[in-house]
Amino acid sequence: MRTDELTQERIARNDARFRSANEQIEKAAERYEVGDVPIPFLCECADISCRQVIRMSLDSYEEVRSDGRAFLNAPGHEDGAADVTETVAQRDGYTIVRKINHAGEVAERLDPRREEAPSRAQEEGR
Template identity: 40%
Template sequence: MASPRNERIAKNENAFRQLNESIENSVQRRRTDDDLGGFVCECGDEDCEDIVRLPLATYEEIRRDSRLFFTVPGHEMPEAEDVVRRGEGYHVVRKHVDVAEITDAGDPREPS
């Protein structure tokens, strides 16, 4: 069972992911996969407004797994997620399984 804090973190990250999906829809039309997109940091801090730049192809890879999110390096929250990849200017984190229900339900790519 997830702690209330970890649930809140997961819900914040879901909200940022939703926002990034609309950002991606607007930039991808005229770009190739190697181009960097500017996305919002998907960390659990609801006040974070940092921008993460990552290749659109990497963004797509992350989005294929409903438990993966990306953050500015150092914004990850070890009690709620593990860093699974360190890129240039971004970290990819995998949410702990205790909040999988929240991140799965909030996945914009999954038909609900």
């Protein structure tokens, strides 16, 4: 079954909200110079009631955030939006997923870092 565009948009917007929250968490962690201590980030899956916390280093989170369409999920949570998401990597304690189709476009448009790195968005514009 294919998820219609409106639903894809809703999923992407919801996930982007958690991504924005994580962005704030990351900024706070950088401000306090926490170093290599694992930071509690929020699961960015499609389930609006999900409040799962994923602890990971700033560097690991940066890897996820290097792609405007990529999101951080707790293991197994990517199944909730299987047709608008592809799994990029399974790591210890978390999964990196990438939004595809319309959800991917919305996710990229809502990327808070998009302005900072326009060249990357262009590269992937294809």
